[in-house]
Amino acid sequence: MTLTSYSTTPGISIRKSRLRVPPTVTLSFAIVALVLAWSLAPALFTSLSPVNGFPADKLLGPSFTHWFGTDHLGRDVYTRVVYGTASSVSSALIAVVIGVVAGGIIGLLAGFFGGWVDTVLARLVDVLLAIPKFLLAVIVVTAIGFDTINAAIATGVSAVAVFARVMRSEVIKTRRATFVEASFLLGGTRAHILWRHVLPNASRSVLPLAVLHFGDSILVIASLAFLGYGDPPPASDWGLLISIGKDYLKWPWLVYAPAFVTIATVLSVNRISRWLRKTD
Numbered sequence: 001m002t003l004t005s006y007s008t009t010p011g012i013s014i015r016k017s018r019l020r021v022p023p024t025v026t027l028s029f030a031i032v033a034l035v036l037a038w039s040l041a042p043a044l045f046t047s048l049s050p051v052n053g054f055p056a057d058k059l060l061g062p063s064f065t066h067w068f069g070t071d072h073l074g075r076d077v078y079t080r081v082v083y084g085t086a087s088s089v090s091s092a093l094i095a096v097v098i099g100v101v102a103g104g105i106i107g108l109l110a111g112f113f114g115g116w117v118d119t120v121l122a123r124l125v126d127v128l129l130a131i132p133k134f135l136l137a138v139i140v141v142t143a144i145g146f147d148t149i150n151a152a153i154a155t156g157v158s159a160v161a162v163f164a165r166v167m168r169s170e171v172i173k174t175r176r177a178t179f180v181e182a183s184f185l186l187g188g189t190r191a192h193i194l195w196r197h198v199l200p201n202a203s204r205s206v207l208p209l210a211v212l213h214f215g216d217s218i219l220v221i222a223s224l225a226f227l228g229y230g231d232p233p234p235a236s237d238w239g240l241l242i243s244i245g246k247d248y249l250k251w252p253w254l255v256y257a258p259a260f261v262t263i264a265t266v267l268s269v270n271r272i273s274r275w276l277r278k279t280d
Contacts (some may be wrong), residue, residue, distance in 0.1 A: 026277045028268035035265050038085040048076045050083035051234045059251050068257035072248060077241070077257050084236035084258070091152035092217035098156025100210050104161025104203070110164070111202070112194055113173025121164070128161035137220055141229045148231045151224040155217050166209055170202035177201075208277040222262055238262045240267030 020027075045270060053075030060070040068077035110121040128136070140154035141147075175198060218238075224230055225239030234242065238258045245254030 023274070024271055028271040028275075031264055031268040032272065035085055035089065035261075038082045039089040040086075042082045042086065045082050046076070046079040048079040050075065050080045050236050059248070062250075062253055062257075069251070069253040071244070071254055077254065080236040080241060081238070081258050081261055084238050084241060085261075087148050087231070087235065087237050088218055088221060088239075088262075091221045092214050093156035094149065094152040095159065095217040095221065096210050096214050098153060099159035099163045099213055100206060102156070103160040104167050104206060106160065106164040107167025107169075108194070108199065108202070109169055111168040112175060112198055118168075122168075123148060125161045125164045125168075128158075129165070133158040134220060136222065137224060138227075138229070141224060146229050146232075148221070148225070148235070150236060151221050151230050152217070154224070155156055155220045158220070159217070162213070163206065163209065166205060167202060170205050171198055174198050174201045206274045211276060212273035215266040215273070218262065218266055218269075218273050237264075 027028060053070065053073040055074045057066075057070050058072055058074040060066055063071045066076050066078065071077055071080070106121050106125065110118040110125075131139075136158040137151070137154040138158050141151050144150045144153065221230070222237070222239030222242070225237040226243045228243070230237050230240060233244070238261065241258035242255055242262075245251075245258070250256050
């Protein structure tokens with residue numbers, strides 16, 4: 001007579017599979033970590049100046065001395081890309097914070113209180129969604145002035161509606177949960193339930209969206225800089241570097257280098273966002 005033993009290894013294996021990080025996600029984290037390091041301490045990665053160049057070395061191709069080549073003024077393109085990271089990353093972070101905070105508050109209030117509050121805020125969100133995001137960013141930055149920070153503010157304003165809609169749907173779903181109704185029956189105030197129960201549970205879906213929007217903000221801000229809505233030269237924003245390089249098509253590395261860094265960063269952020277959505 002044999003005894004049948006029940007093992008819990010399937011549940012453990014499922015949890016381990018959820019915690020296992022795919023190689024593409026690991027590579028994405030490494031690229032994002034490198035970009036963040038560039039933005040925090042660019043001097044550790046290059047000893048050259050992003051502003052001053054050597055005219056005798058102008059328009060040199062990529063080499064061991066100049067990894068991304070040199071531009072029309074003899075400046076090292078790699079150095080300019082590295083020093084331009086701080087502006088691109090900080091601007092994208094500002095845009096994400098504006099979108100998360102403003103959109104989160106609108107969605108939280110609309111979904112929790114409902115009624116006329118939901119109607120008014122929902123119409124505001126519909127108006128913002130009716131305007132193409134990039135066009136809205138151009139309108140805002142034109143109104144407040146041409147500057148990288150203003151471009152970040154404009155990008156954040158254009159994302160408010162997306163965060164508001166996601167937060168509203170999550171709040172409505174959480175508000176109908178059993179533990180929220182139980183808290184009401186136990187005498188919990190609206191403020192207590194809102195901040196103690198609804199907000200922590202509803203905000204879980206906002207994190208992957210915020211990471212995704214970080215990559216999208218880099219693209220929008222680079223596009224605004226490409227069109228001349230950011231800081232003027234000798235700034236080295238990624239979009240501005242691409243804009244300057246397009247005038248020298250015989251030397252394609254002037255466009256390829258900043259464009260490759262921008263694309264690699266955005267794709268890495270998007271991959272991390274998809275992975276966070278699956279693990280959640």
